[in-house]
Amino acid sequence: MDQELRELYQEVILDHNKSPRNFREMEDSTQDSEGYNPLCGDTIHIYLKINDGIVTDVSFQGSGCAISKASASLMTSAVKGKTKEEAEVVFKNFLDLITGNLGENPNTDKLGKLAVFAGVQEFPVRVKCASLAWHTMKAALDEKETKVTTE
Amino acid sequence: MNSKEEISVISNSTIYNVEAIRNDFPILQTTVHDNPLVYLDNAATTQKPISVIKEAQKYYSTMNSNIHRGVHALSQVATEAYETARIKIKKFINALGKNEIIFTKGTTESINLVAQSYVRPNLQAGDEVIISQMEHHSNIVPWQLACKEKNAKLKIIPIDDNGDLIFKDFEKLITDRTKFVSVVYASNSLGTINPVKKIIDLAHQNNIPVMLDAAQAVNHLPVDVQDLDCDFLAFSGHKLYGPTGIGILYGKVNLLDSMPPYQGGGDMISKVTFKETTYNELPHKFEAGTPNIAGAIGLGEAIDYISKVGIENISFHEMNLLEYATEAVSDIPSLKIIGTSKEKVSVLSFVLDDVHPHDIGTFLDFEGVAIRTGHHCTQPVMDRYNIPATSRASFAMYNTKAEINVLVNGLKKIIGVFG
Numbered sequence: 001m002d003q004e005l006r007e008l009y010q011e012v013i014l015d016h017n018k019s020p021r022n023f024r025e026m027e028d029s030t031q032d033s034e035g036y037n038p039l040c041g042d043t044i045h046i047y048l049k050i051n052d053g054i055v056t057d058v059s060f061q062g063s064g065c066a067i068s069k070a071s072a073s074l075m076t077s078a079v080k081g082k083t084k085e086e087a088e089v090v091f092k093n094f095l096d097l098i099t100g101n102l103g104e105n106p107n108t109d110k111l112g113k114l115a116v117f118a119g120v121q122e123f124p125v126r127v128k129c130a131s132l133a134w135h136t137m138k139a140a141l142d143e144k145e146t147k148v149t150t151e
Numbered sequence: 152m153n154s155k156e157e158i159s160v161i162s163n164s165t166i167y168n169v170e171a172i173r174n175d176f177p178i179l180q181t182t183v184h185d186n187p188l189v190y191l192d193n194a195a196t197t198q199k200p201i202s203v204i205k206e207a208q209k210y211y212s213t214m215n216s217n218i219h220r221g222v223h224a225l226s227q228v229a230t231e232a233y234e235t236a237r238i239k240i241k242k243f244i245n246a247l248g249k250n251e252i253i254f255t256k257g258t259t260e261s262i263n264l265v266a267q268s269y270v271r272p273n274l275q276a277g278d279e280v281i282i283s284q285m286e287h288h289s290n291i292v293p294w295q296l297a298c299k300e301k302n303a304k305l306k307i308i309p310i311d312d313n314g315d316l317i318f319k320d321f322e323k324l325i326t327d328r329t330k331f332v333s334v335v336y337a338s339n340s341l342g343t344i345n346p347v348k349k350i351i352d353l354a355h356q357n358n359i360p361v362m363l364d365a366a367q368a369v370n371h372l373p374v375d376v377q378d379l380d381c382d383f384l385a386f387s388g389h390k391l392y393g394p395t396g397i398g399i400l401y402g403k404v405n406l407l408d409s410m411p412p413y414q415g416g417g418d419m420i421s422k423v424t425f426k427e428t429t430y431n432e433l434p435h436k437f438e439a440g441t442p443n444i445a446g447a448i449g450l451g452e453a454i455d456y457i458s459k460v461g462i463e464n465i466s467f468h469e470m471n472l473l474e475y476a477t478e479a480v481s482d483i484p485s486l487k488i489i490g491t492s493k494e495k496v497s498v499l500s501f502v503l504d505d506v507h508p509h510d511i512g513t514f515l516d517f518e519g520v521a522i523r524t525g526h527h528c529t530q531p532v533m534d535r536y537n538i539p540a541t542s543r544a545s546f547a548m549y550n551t552k553a554e555i556n557v558l559v560n561g562l563k564k565i566i567g568v569f570g
């Protein structure tokens with residue numbers, strides 16, 4: 001496989017695509033949101049359970065490409081147990097990573113596993129695939145009523 | 152590429168030399184991610200032969216001026232070239248007169264023109280317009296707009312699992328309130344060639360005019376508007392080896408004559424005062440403003456090129472490719488073809504279990520292969536099959552079996568990575 005392509009489709013991403021974590025509906029969510037990418041028809045539904053300002057559970061449903069599915073799956077792991085404010089910081093850091101706003105040799109320590117998405121910045125048409133779940137999660141956090149779309 | 156293998160005998164007298172054709176298309180020499188370009192996104196837009204590129208360049212470098220308005224030499228040359236292109240198009244689709252050929256921006260504008268200037272003024276509350284479930288968005292939304300405004304009903308001919316129109320349901324949809332039928336001649340997402348003659352016959356028995364979206368037909372099949380007896384027909388230059396930003400609306404002259412203008416402006420008038428304006432004659436009544444002159448001339452040249460190769464020969468070659476590709480993917484168990492009509496243009500839409508079309512598209516791009524992934528502006532088709540998207544390879548006159556091998560090997564690699 002081409003090097004650049006390998007950077008995009010890292011093992012972790014392929015693994016989360018195949019067996020996504022927290023891939024389920026949540027009956028007792030406190031807030032949820034739907035996201036839509038009109039370009040490819042992908043849809044995603046994010047469920048959050050927030051108690052005392054802490055994200056105690058998070059899950060997702062929907063269909064999408066490997067990048068969007070893995071991104072959603074890793075997002076659920078990344079924000080679970082975080083406070084709302086902490087989740088917002090991770091959201092911002094993740095967006096900076098995939099859009100190349102962290103500079104040449106970014107310190108991705110604070111991003112943990114999410115660093116596998118660094119390759120996305122080389123694929124401008126795929127940035128939206130990686131960000132859909134996150135924008136939708138943010139909308140759920142903010143309890144926004146309108147559907148999120150990437151366009 | 153083994154050129155010998157790619158020369159096929161079409162009939163006793165014709166040799167189809169795909170290598171010679173490929174040499175006429177400069178872009179086919181391009182490499183993508185260090186691989187030779189394998190361009191299989193022809194249903195989105197086709198590549199342009201050098202003669203078309205040169206002709207557009209020749210217009211700008213030797214005749215650029217505005218048409219129909221100057222007495223000076225350049226304007227006359229340009230007007231002549233523009234009107235010559237119209238005559239080539241008239242012949243290409245066998246229209247009765249050149250005043251039945253309207254230059255537009257493309258299929259989309261042609262359909263909107265008919266929806267706004269022909270159907271909308273004739274539509275009453277409770278009337279009905281019929282389209283099909285396999286329409287491109289550009290043959291859905293203009294009708295929704297007109298129907299919504301007039302409180303008319305948009306009715307849909309359903310399709311079956313193969314992607315064929317269910318004709319007996321079309322018969323049932325027709326009522327005495329049906330005012331118009333607009334259907335796609337060949338589907339861009341399924342490949343299905345619709346039985347348009349049957350559709351037109353039945354509609355005409357009920358005095359209903361019919362429009363054909365021929366965007367994916369004129370590039371694959373001989374199209375004769377008089378034989379079809381369609382009332383309107385639309386297509387785009389860029390899918391016909393011509394430039395973007397130019398397209399055609401064909402309409403029967405009596406219908407075009409009866410219609411109010413679509414847009415107002417220069418060129419479409421005969422006399423303007425603040426009290427009253429009289430409109431120019433056909434086809435100029437529908438060509439307001441300075442048109443895409445280079446585009447029209449380029450499209451005329453593209454039609455010359457197609458005629459030289461022969462549309463029947465192109466069709467034969469493409470059917471060979473479609474058959475070869477269909478056969479080649481049949482040994483991939485996780486692959487399902489979407490659109491399995493017996494009558495198809497060279498479009499192969501498919502889904503792979505467990506690999507999303509977007510990932511397929513990115514992977515193939517690294518092999519140099521350009522395909523389209525997504526809903527192809529036919530979301531109701533995706534809903535019909537309950538899928539978000541497909542991958543689509545579409546073949547043109549310059550594609551080869553060797554290129555299809557690159558596609559199929561690429562797909563096998565992808566399955567290896569994701570499997």
Ligand SMILES: Cc1ncc(COP(=O)(O)O)c(C=O)c1O
Nearest residue numbers: 257258259287289339364366387
């Ligand atoms: C069947 C069909 N109809 C209409 C269109 C719209 O054509 P254009 O975008 O050139 O107006 C297309 C092209 O995408 C098409 O494939």
